[in-house]
Amino acid sequence: MVHQSCRGRRELLIMSLRPALVCFLLLSLTRMAESDDCDGTADQVQFCKVGDNLKLDSSSNENVKWTFDGKTTNLPSTVNHDDSDTQKKVLKLDGLSAADSGKYTATYPSGAKNFLILVGAVTCPAAGECKVVKGSSIEMDSGAASETVAWTHKKTPGGPDTSIPTINFPDNNKKKMGLFNLNADNAGTYEAKYPSGEPKTTKTFTVSVQDPITTVKIEGDGSVCAGGKVILKCEVTGDAKDVTWKKNTSPQTTNVDGKVMTINGAKPDDAGEYTCHAKSYLGGQPVDSPRFPLAVSAAVDCEKQQKGTNSSTSIINNNEEEDKKGNAAARAASCSVALVVMTSLLQLCWMV
Incomplete structure (x- = not known):
């Protein structure tokens, strides 16, 4: 009887904990899905989500020096390498944020590789004006399926085309394009044309760069x-x-x-x-x-304040009148003294 009672209680305990265990497993799976690895490819742009874990492999057998070019030129402070990776061939950065967007360069004695990483880039639609804050990253999608896309950029209407580096595209077909650390030079009109034959499909993106609110x-x-x-x-x-x-x-x-x-x-x-x-x-x-x-x-308080202001003004005016009277009396006394002195001088002259 005791054995059956214990077994019953154990089964009840398992039944009561089962929902909590299911929730725990679901949350763990969700967090694992949210923190995906974002692996960069040399000489191409990689679009990552905020919170992703970055991994960049230089594929070098030599000692590697990593540098960064984004809003700052300092590598993010949380960049790390495996303990066994004494040559720093692979760069890792967990929990990406928008501030980690930029170009990462792996330099080694026999060469160098560049990786362009955009975190939480703003998606600019083809219709309408895309107003983006200075320093942001943007993504533009031509919508092409498998065709090779030709991109052009004009800073001003009717102006010359400006070149777009290959690293701003995620693949050779150039279906998408990404820009980071936007400034005034990136504003203007972008056109994506495909396929190579006729008729061509054209998508137009208008980008303007706004100053951040400080x-x-x-x-x-x-x-x-x-x-x-x-x-x-x-x-x-x-x-x-x-x-x-x-x-x-x-x-x-x-x-x-x-x-x-x-x-x-x-x-x-x-x-x-x-x-x-x-x-x-x-x-x-x-x-x-x-x-x-x-x-x-x-209103009553305001009237009292106004009356007080008027009375103080009249006191100031009375004081000014008294000062004027005092000054007049002083001038009259000075004149009297001057007359007495002049009279005395004249008397002395006559006596001589």
Whole structure:
């Protein structure tokens, strides 16, 4: 009986733990899938996802020196090599982020290999303008199946074609193209044409480069009398796609015209802390302004302040009048002294 009782309890325990074990296994599999290996290929671009683990193999039998060219020229601090890889033939980088996008170069005595890695690149569609923040990475897909694609780039309409390095393509067919660390020189029109015969299919991509948002702040008068007018301006350094406003934690849509909020006939209920939120273009980060406190004084309090200001002004005026009278008296006394001195001098002259 005791043996059967223990076995029953064990089976109940297994049954109760089974859902938890299933969830654990599913989560483990999901994390394994999310952290895929992203293996680079020499002289080609490789598109990786954020969180992937990077592996670059120089295939060299010599000592290798690795360098990086991205937003900085410093190799990411988490770059590592296996302990057995004393020649540093293989570079590894776990948990990729957008900041790891760039060109990795393996240099050794007999040569060098370049690997272009783009992490979390913005996908630019063929239709419309693709507005991307400076320093970002982009991916453009021609949509070709197996045809070889010919790409061209013009900085300005009607201008000359600029060359596109082979390393910006992931394969020889050039179905896709990638760019990293975008700047003004990368803006313009890109065309993908295929197949080689007629008629050709053309996909056009228009890319513009925007400045990143660095600072956001609210300018305006932080105190107003009830019934007065309030104008708050959201000052943004950089290019913002959109600006939204909040009072305390509540979104504000009335009295708002983009970067300007205007409150006519302010009421005490309008007092609070205001913030503006600047939304970035693709590849950038949004930025919130510091809280801006707005105080709305009651009409009675404003009248008291105005009366106090008027009385102090009249005191200042009275003081000015007294100063004028004092100065006139001083001038009259000076004149009297001068007359006495002149009279004394004349008397001395006559006596002589």
